[in-house]
Amino acid sequence: MKLVVYPAVEPARLSRIEDAAGAMVVANVEDESAAVEAIRGADAFFGKLTPAMLTAAQKLRWVQSPTASLEHYVFPELVSHPCTLTNMRGLFSDVIADHVLGYILCFARNLHMYLRQQIARRWEPIGGEQARTSFAAGPGVVSAMDRAHMHLSDGTVGIVGLGAIGAEVAKRAKAFGMRVLAVDPLRTDKPETVDALWQLNQLPQLLGQSDFVVIAAPHTPQTSGMFDRRVIQQMKQTGYLINIGRGVIVKLDDLCGALSAGEIAGAALDVFEQEPLPEDHPLWNFENVVITPHVAACSVHIAERHLEVLLTNIRRFVNREPLANVVSKENWF
Secondary structure (H helix, E strand, C coil): CEEEEECCHHHHHHHHHHHHCCCCCCEEEEHHHHHHHHHHHHEEEEEECCCCHHHHHEEEEEEECCCCCCCCCHHHHHHHHCCEECCCCCCCHHHHHHHHHHHHHHCCCHHHHHHHHHCCCCCCCCCHHHCCCCCCCCCCCCHHHCCCCCCHHHHHHEECCCHHHHHHHHHHHCCCCCCEEEECCCCCCCCCCCCCCCCCCHHHHHHHHHHHEEEECCCCCCCCEEEEEEHHHHCCCCCCECCCCHHHCHHHHHHHHHHHHHCCEEECCCCCCCCCCCCCCCHHHHCEECCCCCCCCCCHHHHHHHHHHHHHHHHHHHCCCCCCEEECCCCCC
């Protein structure tokens, strides 16, 4: 058997790949023309597969994508090819969920506003200084300052896509005592951390009940442009939209329109239709928007997890065991 790796990996990683491959030959290839030649007799492939390489392949049975997302990876010939495709899903679930909870805490406690005020050296409690309860009187009544800061256990999180990332968001939200709703087109088993799991046709119900709507769905032909103005308008006016799924799921012009009209309370995004987000894009101008530059998956643990998925699947392939992370090529996940 033969495994082709393209682009070539560094010596340390190659050594571990070769150990996992055992008797299987590993070709660590530097350029595409060499990869086209190497893949002719290959059984397995890891890296960036091109149409020319797939055309040359004569006995390819397994392709391991180096990424979790597949919208940029699949092409018609690969979809129709009989090989099994696996991806890297599951590497980032806890890391991205942490990022989501950071957004939620930010909005719940107005941290995005206080950071701006700190830069301006301005002491100004949201709700107004005049609403502050004096030490003499004590907190006998609910003030405007109290109402301007959310008590998290009073809130509801709605998760669009209850895969690995969505499930980790649910776990963290439930730890804060929040109510958790979710919609998913495929999943039917409801985790203990989710109060209600619905089919996708109940998305309007989720939007109308959620204080925070978290998009944790993949980019597929069905989700592209899914959150347009009509869908955003189904959210609570006091709700916040969070996107850590894929940028193309949210139409940014429609989101800006909804924000300008006060149809939702704010948004936090780590992914965008166009990246980098142009410096003249109107989204930068909203004080109730938090923008992070596609960093939700950053962690010192990801590289080792990535390699372990690859090594595990190499061992399974060699031993003719079921592969992990098999995807539907037609659906891109």
